[in-house]
Amino acid sequence: MQWFTNLKVQAKLLLAFGVVLALNAAVAVMGVLELQKAADRSAAMYRENVLSVQYALLTNYNMAASGREEKRAFLQPDVTKRAPLIEQGRKELAAAEQAMADYHQTFASTADAQQWAEVEEMVKPVIADRRKIFDLLEAGKDSEAAQVAAGMNDRIAAMNAALEESGRFNAAIASDSKDAAASAASRARALLIGLTVGAVLAGLGLATWLARSMARTAREVRDAARSIARGNLNVAVSVRSKDELGEAAEAFGEMTGYLKEMVAAAEAVANGDLTARVQPRGHDDALGNALQRMVGSLRELIGQVRQQAEGILSAAGQLGDASDQMAAATGQIATAINEVTRSTVALSGLSQESA
DSSP states (O other): OHHHHTSOHHHHHHHHHHHHHHHHHHHHHHHHHHHHHHHHHHHHHIIIIIHHHHHHHHHHHHHHHHHHHHHHHHHOOOHHHHHHHHHHHHHHHHHHHHHHHHHGGGOOSHHHHHHHHHHHHHHHHHHHHHHHHHHHHHTTOHHHHHHHHHTTHHHHHHHHHHHHHHHHHHHHHHHHHHHHHHHHHHHHHHHHHHHHHHHHHHHHHHHHHHHHHHHHHHHHHHHHHHHHHTTOOOOOOOOOOSSHHHHHHHHHHHHHHHHHHHHHHHHHHHTTOTTOOOOOSSTTOHHHHHHHHHHHHHHHHHHHHHHHHHHHHHHHHHHHHHHHHHHHHHHHHHHHHHHHHHHHHHHHHHHHHHO
């Protein structure tokens, strides 16, 4: 993750936001895909169950309607009135054939196709016999038509049984499809919930990691600033990233180094070393320029003191010479006084002897 720590704060925030958006987009895409799958399943259920039941019912209804028209044609002795009934019966048979053909597009499986093929095997003979009956009735051969109709009872019963079985088969398929759809919906719901929770956790984890990383550097800078405010320059801020906070920590380290340099110069001056060099960082370096002026002023002051001390030493030498001269003069004066004293004593003695 070194590349991530080297990013700027703005880039980190944008990247984290982008990751959260990407996760949300993934959740949205998965939701759309699952909705599409649900729509496809609904369309398949409509095609395989609803339409299959509809075509099966149409087949049964049209066969029953053709049987009804057959009975009505048998009961109608008038040929002119019988013809519309026969024509309607033929239409019902054609509609039944069409419904059986349309059922093919709803096949959900091989078993479904096989089951409907068995239905067609039962229905097609009935359709053929019923058309034969309509042809005989149209030709006025009622007795022959009645004989054909009498022989159809078993086939009609088998056809009805096959159609009923088709209904039960379609009901079973519908139940299985419903269960499959419910299971798929449950899986899709669990998947979306899992993805949503994962996206939230990933976003929180990334935000927490980023916040801690930024807060750690900020705390170190804060603690170092407080130590410096108390006069302690033995602090260090470790730089772990190259973003704005890392740059701030690096600048803080440079500031600490500068202050240590200024403190070293001040300590040297305090110890009497006026040769210490103070190099300001620029014209706006208030502390560096102030220390430089202070060292310069101290050097000038020490120079002045040295000159004055040398003058005092010279005056002291002159006073010493004058003192020596005064001592010599005092000795001479004392000698002269001693001689005068001896002379006075001598004169005093002579005066006494003369007396």
